[in-house]
Amino acid sequence: MSLLKTEDLQMYFPIRGGVLRRAKTYVRAVDGVSFTIEKGETFGLVGESGSGKTTIGRMILKIIQPTGGKIYFDGVDITKAKGKQLKQLRARMQMVFQNPYSSLNPRKTVMQILKDPFRIHRHLSNREAEHRVITLLEMVGLSAEHAQRYPYEFSGGQRQRIAIARAIALSPEFVFFDEPTSSLDVSVQAQILKNLVQLQETFGLTCLFVTHNIEVIQCVADRVGVMYLGKLVETGTNEAIFSNPLHPYTKALFSAVPDVDPDVKKERIMLPGEITSAVGKLPACRFFNRCPLAKEGLCDVVEPQLRDVGKGHMVACHMVPDGAGLADVPRAS
Amino acid sequence: MEKLVEVEDLSVSYYSYRGVVHALNGVSLEVGQQETIGLVGETGSGKSTIGLAIVGLIPNPGRVDGGKISIDGEDLSGKSKDQMREFRRTKLALIFQDPSTALNPVLRIGDQLAEAFAAKRGISRKEAKKMAVDILAEVGISNPKVANQYPHELSGGMKQRVMIGMALTGNPELLIADEPTSSLDVTLQAQIMELLADVSKKKQMAVLLITHNIGVVSRYCERVAVMYAGNIVETGTTRNVLKFPAHPYTQGLLSAVKLGTRKQLTSIPGTVPDLINLIPGCPFAPRCSRVMDVCSKVKPRLTKVKDDQYAACHLYEGAMPA
Numbered sequence: 215m216s217l218l219k220t221e222d223l224q225m226y227f228p229i230r231g232g233v234l235r236r237a238k239t240y241v242r243a244v245d246g247v248s249f250t251i252e253k254g255e256t257f258g259l260v261g262e263s264g265s266g267k268t269t270i271g272r273m274i275l276k277i278i279q280p281t282g283g284k285i286y287f288d289g290v291d292i293t294k295a296k297g298k299q300l301k302q303l304r305a306r307m308q309m310v311f312q313n314p315y316s317s318l319n320p321r322k323t324v325m326q327i328l329k330d331p332f333r334i335h336r337h338l339s340n341r342e343a344e345h346r347v348i349t350l351l352e353m354v355g356l357s358a359e360h361a362q363r364y365p366y367e368f369s370g371g372q373r374q375r376i377a378i379a380r381a382i383a384l385s386p387e388f389v390f391f392d393e394p395t396s397s398l399d400v401s402v403q404a405q406i407l408k409n410l411v412q413l414q415e416t417f418g419l420t421c422l423f424v425t426h427n428i429e430v431i432q433c434v435a436d437r438v439g440v441m442y443l444g445k446l447v448e449t450g451t452n453e454a455i456f457s458n459p460l461h462p463y464t465k466a467l468f469s470a471v472p473d474v475d476p477d478v479k480k481e482r483i484m485l486p487g488e489i490t491s492a493v494g495k496l497p498a499c500r501f502f503n504r505c506p507l508a509k510e511g512l513c514d515v516v517e518p519q520l521r522d523v524g525k526g527h528m529v530a531c532h533m534v535p536d537g538a539g540l541a542d543v544p545r546a547s
Numbered sequence: 548m549e550k551l552v553e554v555e556d557l558s559v560s561y562y563s564y565r566g567v568v569h570a571l572n573g574v575s576l577e578v579g580q581q582e583t584i585g586l587v588g589e590t591g592s593g594k595s596t597i598g599l600a601i602v603g604l605i606p607n608p609g610r611v612d613g614g615k616i617s618i619d620g621e622d623l624s625g626k627s628k629d630q631m632r633e634f635r636r637t638k639l640a641l642i643f644q645d646p647s648t649a650l651n652p653v654l655r656i657g658d659q660l661a662e663a664f665a666a667k668r669g670i671s672r673k674e675a676k677k678m679a680v681d682i683l684a685e686v687g688i689s690n691p692k693v694a695n696q697y698p699h700e701l702s703g704g705m706k707q708r709v710m711i712g713m714a715l716t717g718n719p720e721l722l723i724a725d726e727p728t729s730s731l732d733v734t735l736q737a738q739i740m741e742l743l744a745d746v747s748k749k750k751q752m753a754v755l756l757i758t759h760n761i762g763v764v765s766r767y768c769e770r771v772a773v774m775y776a777g778n779i780v781e782t783g784t785t786r787n788v789l790k791f792p793a794h795p796y797t798q799g800l801l802s803a804v805k806l807g808t809r810k811q812l813t814s815i816p817g818t819v820p821d822l823i824n825l826i827p828g829c830p831f832a833p834r835c836s837r838v839m840d841v842c843s844k845v846k847p848r849l850t851k852v853k854d855d856q857y858a859a860c861h862l863y864e865g866a867m868p869a
Contacts, residue, residue: 400759401589405815426733433809434809476786
């Protein structure tokens with residue numbers, strides 16, 4: 215059963231100008247994105263800077279209000295949730311931010327930071343809450359002695375552990391991870407991911423995992439969505455996307471990541487130019503200007519819609535034939 | 548291969564208020580003519596400090612405590628500030644991670660490049676301006692109007708192209724590129740790395756590529772040196788080091804980078820050591836899975852493991868003398 219569902223989600227940020235501060239034009243950060251996340255599943259969103267992946271997560275967590283579309287959480291439309299309903303939701307969905315240096319209050323001890331969720335949502339006694347905090351710290355690989363320290367006394371990896379502890383404090387059903395390891399060194403990244411995978415299995419967490427690091431997504435995600443300029447261009451199971459990438463952008467993105475093994479010679483697809491700005495008028499297919507397969511009179515006129523090309527592998531591209539998904543390597547159980 | 552840069556037993560410390568940070572502890576490194584060598588390591592391993600030491604720009608409160616650096620056979624240690632400046636002008640160039648802080652925000656792109664040309668080649672401003680437009684074309688910016696724009700009008704990828712152009716104004720023999728693509732998206736990273744590989748070949752430059760991205764090293768470098776806590780722990784041809792890592796740290800680093808599937812996730816336990824209170828012996832010993840008694844007593848030296856591959860680890864000492 216799906217825990218989370220977005221329908222035609224849309225976020226247009228206005229660019230204001232003139233004396234009356236009227237919206238002159240819009241940044242179309244997210245433009246009609248629909249996906250579902252099943253219970254206990256990790257859905258990974260990849261894409262480059264400015265593709266809208268973080269904005270999606272922020273809308274789901276109700277940090278920003280979408281300009282269009284619907285978000286269903288556990289079957290209930292939460293798009294307009296506020297007040298008491300929103301507070302209850304907040305206990306059920308949490309977030310881990312990219313930068314652990316700015317997401318922890320520098321003036322509070324770890325104990326105070328981690329006690330907050332219990333104080334606000336659970337009305338526990340002080341002793342009970344402190345007890346829970348210690349358990350939490352141990353779950354993320356820290357110990358009781360760390361509780362009275364301040365964030366500045368910790369390394370980046372340890373801070374991210376504290377942020378994760380805070381996110382799982384209330385046993386939420388859904389956690390949004392926004393580039394949780396991109397500010398960390400690789401050896402620490404592996405430690406944190408290991409811890410995350412462990413916690414996820416213990417709690418049966420449903421996750422939205424956003425990153426630009428393709429290896430990380432391949433490691434943690436059950437299903438993957440690839441974003442380009444506010445649009446979802448391809449979705450499928452981890453195995454489908456990585457064994458048989460179909461959208462020309464996905465192919466180019468994967469080919470741009472150099473392999474660690476010097477003997478692996480990847481086919482390299484060089485994309486000309488850079489990601490276009492999401493301001494103002496855009497071509498029907500957002501990837502039209504840089505696409506090696508682009509067909510004039512089609513791709514710049516008719517917007518490609520996500521469609522199933524076999525085995526649930528969805529692609530938004532006119533040039534990918536039906537049935538292309540049948541070549542996917544099946545999902546290992 | 549002719550040697551271009553020779554770093555011998557280099558030690559650099561930063562004299563901070565918290566104590567003396569031993570950033571480099573006896574590092575030796577060679578860069579051949581026209582060679583592209585990768586310097587990898589995690590934050591604080593000292594890779595940027597090596598680059599800065601080579602160009603003689605260790606910032607305060609840092610000091611070179613010992614060792615020798617020579618370029619083209621010329622010892623740099625006795626050089627005055629002016630001599631070093633002259634040396635940099637003719638032989639060296641540097642590219643930094645963040646191009647938006649490396650460019651002057653109030654000067655037009657063309658003027659900045661022209662200024663560099665005029666200073667480095669002693670030509671007139673007018674000539675220099677023309678050369679600025681040419682160099683932009685050479686780094687893939689064919690639109691001459693860009694010369695009249697300011698840095699903030701350009702994207703990150705474009706700015707890094709300008710930085711590469713800037714580095715080329717003096718026809719350097721050695722280009723030190725410090726994390727040149729770390730602030731860029733992967734498709735841009737590929738573009739910039741291809742450009743770097745291209746111009747270094749055309750201009751016959753050696754490149755010291757400082758990065759934490761092992762994939763980039765694998766694709767673009769002939770040789771690689773792996774750093775840990777101010778030491779080079781392994782060096783050799785890229786293929787040897789990445790295919791058959793000898794040092795336990797390199798092995799751990801590579802498996803941490805490869806990630807694989809959830810079940811394959813492996814990590815190096817513990818954290819990097821404190822560079823103020825150095826421990827005796829091997830700096831990796833507290834995290835090493837193959838630690839022996841000797842490791843906490845004697846610091847291992849780089850030892851030959853096989854042809855074109857050296858590791859600083861007691862596992863290999865005595866096994867095969869260098």
